[in-house]
Amino acid sequence: xxxxxxxxxxxxxxxxxxxxxxxxxxxxxxxxxxxxxxxxxxxxxxxxxxxxxxxxxxxxxxxxxxxxxxxxxxxxxxxxxxxxxxxxxxxxxxxxxxxxxxxxxxxxxxxxxxxxxxxxxxxxxxxxxxxxxxxxxxxxxxxxxxxxxxxxxxxxxxxxxxxxxxxxxxxxxxxxxxxxxxxxxxxxxxxxxxxxxxxxxxxxxxxxxxxxxxxxxxxxxxxxxxxxxxxxxxxxxxxxxxxxxxxxxxxxxxxxxxxxxxxxxxxxxxxxxxxxxxxxxxxxxxxxxxxxxxxxxxxxxxxxxxxxxxxxxxxxxxxxxxxxxxxxxxxxxxxxxxxxxxxxxxxxxxxxxxxxxxxxxxxxxxxxxxxxxxxxxxxxxxxxxxxxxxxxxxxxxxxxxxxxxxxxxxxxxxxxxxxxxxxxxxxxxxxxxxxxxxxxxxxxxxxxxxxxxxxxxxxxxxxxxxxxxxxxxxxxxxxxxxxxxxxxxxxxxxxxxxxxxxxxxxxxxxxxxxxxxxxxxxxxxxxxxxxxxxxxxxxxxxxxxxxxxxxxxxxxxxxxxxxxxxxxxxxxxxxxxxxxxxxxxxxxxxxxxxxxxxxxxxxxxxxxxxxxxxxxx
Ligand code: SF4
Numbered sequence: 001x002x003x004x005x006x007x008x009x010x011x012x013x014x015x016x017x018x019x020x021x022x023x024x025x026x027x028x029x030x031x032x033x034x035x036x037x038x039x040x041x042x043x044x045x046x047x048x049x050x051x052x053x054x055x056x057x058x059x060x061x062x063x064x065x066x067x068x069x070x071x072x073x074x075x076x077x078x079x080x081x082x083x084x085x086x087x088x089x090x091x092x093x094x095x096x097x098x099x100x101x102x103x104x105x106x107x108x109x110x111x112x113x114x115x116x117x118x119x120x121x122x123x124x125x126x127x128x129x130x131x132x133x134x135x136x137x138x139x140x141x142x143x144x145x146x147x148x149x150x151x152x153x154x155x156x157x158x159x160x161x162x163x164x165x166x167x168x169x170x171x172x173x174x175x176x177x178x179x180x181x182x183x184x185x186x187x188x189x190x191x192x193x194x195x196x197x198x199x200x201x202x203x204x205x206x207x208x209x210x211x212x213x214x215x216x217x218x219x220x221x222x223x224x225x226x227x228x229x230x231x232x233x234x235x236x237x238x239x240x241x242x243x244x245x246x247x248x249x250x251x252x253x254x255x256x257x258x259x260x261x262x263x264x265x266x267x268x269x270x271x272x273x274x275x276x277x278x279x280x281x282x283x284x285x286x287x288x289x290x291x292x293x294x295x296x297x298x299x300x301x302x303x304x305x306x307x308x309x310x311x312x313x314x315x316x317x318x319x320x321x322x323x324x325x326x327x328x329x330x331x332x333x334x335x336x337x338x339x340x341x342x343x344x345x346x347x348x349x350x351x352x353x354x355x356x357x358x359x360x361x362x363x364x365x366x367x368x369x370x371x372x373x374x375x376x377x378x379x380x381x382x383x384x385x386x387x388x389x390x391x392x393x394x395x396x397x398x399x400x401x402x403x404x405x406x407x408x409x410x411x412x413x414x415x416x417x418x419x420x421x422x423x424x425x426x427x428x429x430x431x432x433x434x435x436x437x438x439x440x441x442x443x444x445x446x447x448x449x450x451x452x453x454x455x456x457x458x459x460x461x462x463x464x465x466x467x468x469x470x471x472x473x474x475x476x477x478x479x480x481x482x483x484x485x486x487x488x489x490x491x492x493x494x495x496x497x498x499x500x501x502x503x504x505x506x507x508x509x510x511x512x513x514x515x516x517x518x519x520x521x522x523x524x525x526x527x528x529x530x531x532x533x534x535x536x537x538x539x540x541x542x543x544x545x546x547x548x549x550x551x552x553x554x555x556x557x558x559x560x561x562x563x564x565x566x567x568x569x570x571x572x573x574x575x576x577x578x579x580x581x582x583x584x585x586x587x588x589x590x591x592x593x594x595x596x597x598x599x600x601x602x603x604x605x606x607x608x609x610x611x612x613x614x615x616x617x
Contacts, residue, residue: 008214008526009112010107011032013111013113014113014128016117018059032525033527036503037069039066039501040498043095045115049617052551054552056085059117059119059200062085064084064114065106066113067106069521073213074225074293076295078504078505079101080506081106083193087193088174088199096188096189096190099291100291101163101292106207108211109128122137122138122139123137126205130211138202142203143169146168147347150204153204162206162207164183164205166349167202169348169349170194171194171198172203176195176354176407177190179193180193181194185343186316190354190430217523221523224520227516238298244277247320251276257572262364264432275327275338284339285302286301309339309340311340321353321433321434322341325357326341329360332384333384334386337387340386341393356389357431358407358413361414362381365413377401409431427454427558427561428450428452441481444580460497461490466480488590495541498537498542499535499537539608544610556584556597566580
């Protein structure tokens, strides 16, 4: 039977009031031109309702799942979705980007987003089959790990093709950096959206759609799609990611110092090759994994067949950031052990970056004598030994013993032990990813001014500095140790990445022009969009996220890196440290925003159409 059609964007949200169990439709038929979809539209929808009185783990915090504008179409590598709310980890804007297939499926069910309001009295899971929405008892699912949860829901609903976003025990126990998982291992890891979902007592949202997108201009869409497909096929980095996964970057990162070691205190280590994508390919790799609409397939499916790190069969393998968190941070050279840690984090619902760094901080504190084994549930934390880390992952997910302290993240750990927060590897409360600002100095500015704490996806400065220009956005690569021009470059990248995150483009793909993206968007959705309008939308999306943060109590006082990330290192960084103050001053000057308050000027807010935005729901 021919499937019914839906539009590439559905222009409506599914609203679920968890206290009453009532569902309704919220039309969002305007403002796609201004906010595009995905992250931009999520910010627009939540901006009028988020303020500093909203406790992140209270029923007052709305949780929004939003598919990107081009998710559900055949546009290559655009199949992602975001999950947004006030973050329990940072207390500012929480936004977590996820691959897999859930977002595309939501679009094919006829929705652009799912908005969870309030909190349920008892545990529930939501099943969406096109317009039919059921809120079902999830008590039998409580305590289950992610894969077990997915299997149980598919069995109970009798639908093997359901796409499921769920939390593990970490989300149930409100671990500050709990993730939301889909497709048995694709994580919306950052900013603790799993804890917000847990606070609402929602174990899972499952979706299946029977529609397919109707494109506004199929011929123009196909032309733009084919151009982008060709660009992806011709891209050296993406070919390398296809072959080795993004862990293929481990070797180069260790040489340049982008990847530092031993909880960010060492610039050199002899174990990088052992934990690289090439080593993975030679040992435990079973096959590639492709997110929906992806033609690259950087995902790895691995299997550890025997020994104490044995996996229960082929499972999602560790990516570059996870290898940084559990390999480089803990000095563990064993890819099988890292794969086991990754598998456990996915199953228990833990962000591997924040989780790995929190555990690394515990190793660091034990070496300093602050956290002796008797205060760490008897665990001896020896660099290179993954076994206690594996125990800690389980303890964190249940908030058991020392796990209850580590579940708070590095700032919480520092406060608990009375250690200086300058030793916590976090910016605005979120643990830093593995792109060291001593190797690419503009990364310092990227982290300090990001909308969600230490985020490497808000500008991907290291990628540009390595030689990826974006002429349409006026972006040219700058030498990695050079400070001149960094402020403008980072600001332009931030605006551009906001567009990518709203279209739901994979972070690794960099189209050659804004015109190409505007053509894809307008031909798919029927919403007219020029290159200039798309570029302006990027600035609007960056600015509205700052306005949200100001409403949430954001202060430029916190725009800094902790001292542990600013100590000169040996190795590829050549002892360089970023001059962050210079970068920040120039960034505010370039944006024309007030350095003392962090505010954009009223005239800019009005020019971007951001004043007096009415509530959407
Ligand atoms: S390149 Fe990797 S992260 Fe990006 S869409 Fe493909 S599989 Fe997913």
